[in-house]
Amino acid sequence: MSGYDENPFGEPNINDPFSDPAIRRAVTSTPASRGLEDYNPFAEQGTQGTAQVRGASNPPLYGGVGATQQPATLQPSNQEAPPPSYARTPQQTVNAALGTNLSPSSDVNQRSEPEWKARAEEDMQNSSYYLRRNNWPPLPDKCCFQPCFYQDIEVEIHTDFQKIVKQLYRLWIFHGCVLLLNVIGGFVLMLRNGAFSTFGLEILYLILFTPFSFLCWFRPAYRAFKNDSSFNFMVFFFVFFFQLIVTAIQAIGIPGSGTCGIIVAISMFDSTAKGVFVGLLLLIIAVGFVIAACGDLLLLTKIHRIYRSSDASVSKAQQEFATTFLRNEHVQNAASNVAATAVRTQMANAANQPRY
Numbered sequence: 001m002s003g004y005d006e007n008p009f010g011e012p013n014i015n016d017p018f019s020d021p022a023i024r025r026a027v028t029s030t031p032a033s034r035g036l037e038d039y040n041p042f043a044e045q046g047t048q049g050t051a052q053v054r055g056a057s058n059p060p061l062y063g064g065v066g067a068t069q070q071p072a073t074l075q076p077s078n079q080e081a082p083p084p085s086y087a088r089t090p091q092q093t094v095n096a097a098l099g100t101n102l103s104p105s106s107d108v109n110q111r112s113e114p115e116w117k118a119r120a121e122e123d124m125q126n127s128s129y130y131l132r133r134n135n136w137p138p139l140p141d142k143c144c145f146q147p148c149f150y151q152d153i154e155v156e157i158h159t160d161f162q163k164i165v166k167q168l169y170r171l172w173i174f175h176g177c178v179l180l181l182n183v184i185g186g187f188v189l190m191l192r193n194g195a196f197s198t199f200g201l202e203i204l205y206l207i208l209f210t211p212f213s214f215l216c217w218f219r220p221a222y223r224a225f226k227n228d229s230s231f232n233f234m235v236f237f238f239v240f241f242f243q244l245i246v247t248a249i250q251a252i253g254i255p256g257s258g259t260c261g262i263i264v265a266i267s268m269f270d271s272t273a274k275g276v277f278v279g280l281l282l283l284i285i286a287v288g289f290v291i292a293a294c295g296d297l298l299l300l301t302k303i304h305r306i307y308r309s310s311d312a313s314v315s316k317a318q319q320e321f322a323t324t325f326l327r328n329e330h331v332q333n334a335a336s337n338v339a340a341t342a343v344r345t346q347m348a349n350a351a352n353q354p355r356y
Helices: 019-029 045-050 090-102 113-125 162-192 196-227 230-252 263-265 271-311 314-326 329-352
Strands: none
Touching: 162 196, 162 271, 196 230, 230 263, 230 271, 230 314, 263 271
16 A cells, blocks of 8 residues: 555645655655755755754855865964053052052051051062152252252161161250250350350351261261161261260350350359349250260160170271272272372472472
8 A cells, every 4th residue: 555645535646746755755764853944955865964054153165065164263463562661650659559459448548547658668668660759858849958868767777776766866856956045045145245256156066066967977877777887887986976075065064165054054143133044044055965965875875785786896897898988989089089189299299300
């Protein structure tokens, strides 16, 4: 019965193209899950199960039938050179170091202000772009003079020596205040006794001793504790010892020496109210000189004790002097100029001598 029609009462299927046994065999061999749109009648029988539909996800091959499919590749483009690195300002360095912590909603706002400043200062120091700006003496920006030194005890001095350096700095300030009071006392003496020379010497002491004491003994001590410099320790001890002697003489108050010491203050006391007032004022200034001299002696002994406990020595001071001072470019230029001047002078004297 396989060769007869399934419906004997229907029309004959002689002209029916689907009655061909080859077409029926191809239709029955196609999986039931595939539709007519997936059927390729021109493909071979063995590859119909693996034939793929050409569409957006599987585009047709270019180059005609039998063209070999090659994977699409992109030529690498020329990469742009990285931008050059420019020097950043200290504020930009702090912002880059802290990152997003500078935003209003960051954790920095929840911290204390000293902690934030300490962290910002540390980041600026560790950065290679950080340039220290002179901050001493603290002058306004509109002033015709600019600061000459950079000074920050909490940053440059080790924590073990910050206290002693701060005490030394306060002692220098106290010396300046006592010299200023000495000028006021000299002005009072000038009004009472007409001592113009004493008043002039007191002004000269204020102008000379205040800056020179900062340069000659405080800055060496500051650099000594900062760099552990034996040479600066030696300079400090040498100059500060004379500072102690001068302060003691000022506290004594020799008449005509330009200071309102103990002797001058006692000589101003008399039975009048004006004499008592002048005497008390000068005595307060003399007590200020005494306190300054005692402070000098106390700090001199404390710093000398620290110096003895460290590895500093006279030989290291000599070595630092030879390596830093004598090899300084300005010192070498000055020495060469002095030597050249001496040679020219000697040659000129030899040329002017009479020849026999």
